[in-house]
Amino acid sequence: MAAAGKAAAFHLPPLPTVGEIIKLFRLRAQKELSQNFLLDLRLTDKIVRQAGKLKNAYVCEVGPGPGGITRSILNAGVQQLLLVEKDTRFIPGLQMLSEAAPGKVRIVHGDILTYKMEKAFPNHLKKNWEDEPPNIHIIGNLPFSVSTPLIIKWLENVSKRDGPFTYGRTQMTLTFQKEVAERLTANTGGKQRSRLSIMSQHLCTVESCFVIPGQAFVPKPDVDVAVVHFTPLVQPKIQQPFELVEKVVQSVFQFRRKYCCRGVEILFPERERLKKTEQLMMAADVDPTLRPVQLTMSHFRNLCNTYRKMCDEDPNLFAYNYREELRQKKRKRSPESTDQLEETV
Numbered sequence: 001m002a003a004a005g006k007a008a009a010f011h012l013p014p015l016p017t018v019g020e021i022i023k024l025f026r027l028r029a030q031k032e033l034s035q036n037f038l039l040d041l042r043l044t045d046k047i048v049r050q051a052g053k054l055k056n057a058y059v060c061e062v063g064p065g066p067g068g069i070t071r072s073i074l075n076a077g078v079q080q081l082l083l084v085e086k087d088t089r090f091i092p093g094l095q096m097l098s099e100a101a102p103g104k105v106r107i108v109h110g111d112i113l114t115y116k117m118e119k120a121f122p123n124h125l126k127k128n129w130e131d132e133p134p135n136i137h138i139i140g141n142l143p144f145s146v147s148t149p150l151i152i153k154w155l156e157n158v159s160k161r162d163g164p165f166t167y168g169r170t171q172m173t174l175t176f177q178k179e180v181a182e183r184l185t186a187n188t189g190g191k192q193r194s195r196l197s198i199m200s201q202h203l204c205t206v207e208s209c210f211v212i213p214g215q216a217f218v219p220k221p222d223v224d225v226a227v228v229h230f231t232p233l234v235q236p237k238i239q240q241p242f243e244l245v246e247k248v249v250q251s252v253f254q255f256r257r258k259y260c261c262r263g264v265e266i267l268f269p270e271r272e273r274l275k276k277t278e279q280l281m282m283a284a285d286v287d288p289t290l291r292p293v294q295l296t297m298s299h300f301r302n303l304c305n306t307y308r309k310m311c312d313e314d315p316n317l318f319a320y321n322y323r324e325e326l327r328q329k330k331r332k333r334s335p336e337s338t339d340q341l342e343e344t345v
């Protein structure tokens with residue numbers, strides 16, 4: 001029995017199992033939507049535990065589907081759970097869960113890529129950026145085709161402190177294809193070091209929590225899955241606008257097997273490319289013969305800060321687009337030389 005004066009822990013009443021819900025509402029997974037369900041509640045509990053203490057928390061679950069993770073979140077004693085689900089077939093099953101947890105669940109039938117989360121939670125939950133994270137969490141097992149563009153969008157929101165981060169340093173616990181999780185968490189020199197490593201780690205503490213083997217899902221995907229936890233940093237490691245960091249990082253990794261200066265070159269128009277690249281590498285104190293995967297976060301910070309100075313001195317520089325210059329050249333040249341240009345991209 002609960003101690004006098006203390007609220008009893010919330011537990012969902014007996015319900016049909018997730019497997020039974022799938023049968024009841026004929027929720028056949030749609031392969032074209034990359035739907036892979038988790039039916040084992042010990043596993044969904046384990047995912048939800050990675051988010052930390054959820055007692056009285058406000059949670060947004062993205063892509064609840066038949067509701068396995070949803071049940072684990074509710075059993076963790078949350079105050080409110082917002083569900084954003086794109087596939088209308090799942091709504092009746094989610095409504096059943098909502099009735100079993102009166103007043104706790106809000107269901108939004110919509111697309112998380114366009115859903116505006118800045119007004120989703122009460123204003124009193126807002127924390128200053130420098131404070132501890134607010135008691136708001138995002139949790140989700142999304143299709144791989146959605147989770148990568150979504151994390152890029154949310155990293156941009158972290159950088160601008162808007163969207164879900166209007167409330168402060170909202171934490172996220174999300175699943176990714178194992179290889180993508182490795183990219184998100186790769187250290188300097190790691191095989192999977194990439195644009196995603198720098199973009200995520202300069203804005204967040206990124207932790208790979210555990211791997212879920214493909215066979216744990218129904219139907220089984222061809223790949224394994226990893227759970228990744230993100231906490232936005234108080235101070236980003238690179239203090240420049242998101243678009244500028246993204247441009248520098250993307251350029252550097254454009255030629256991941258070449259010296260890093262090869263990627264840096266494409267930040268500059270052809271007529272001044274070599275001179276400006278040398279100037280940037282020297283001022284940023286980066287050895288041009290390092291490979292992109294060997295660059296540390298402080299190398300990227302120096303490159304971004306120096307590129308920013310160069311952009312401030314030359315207002316046309318940031319708008320320069322290497323691919324656009326290539327396209328224009330292509331139009332002028334014969335088809336044979338066009339093929340050669342394609343190979344250099």
Ligand code: SAM
Pocket residue numbers: 033034035036037038039062063064065066067068069084085086087090110111112113140141142143146
């Ligand atoms: N969370 C459930 C589980 O773990 O069993 C379902 C996972 S399934 C991989 C992905 C879920 O995300 C599906 O329910 C799918 O309909 C939903 N989904 C896919 N794209 C979405 C989007 N853009 N916005 C919201 N939900 C989406």
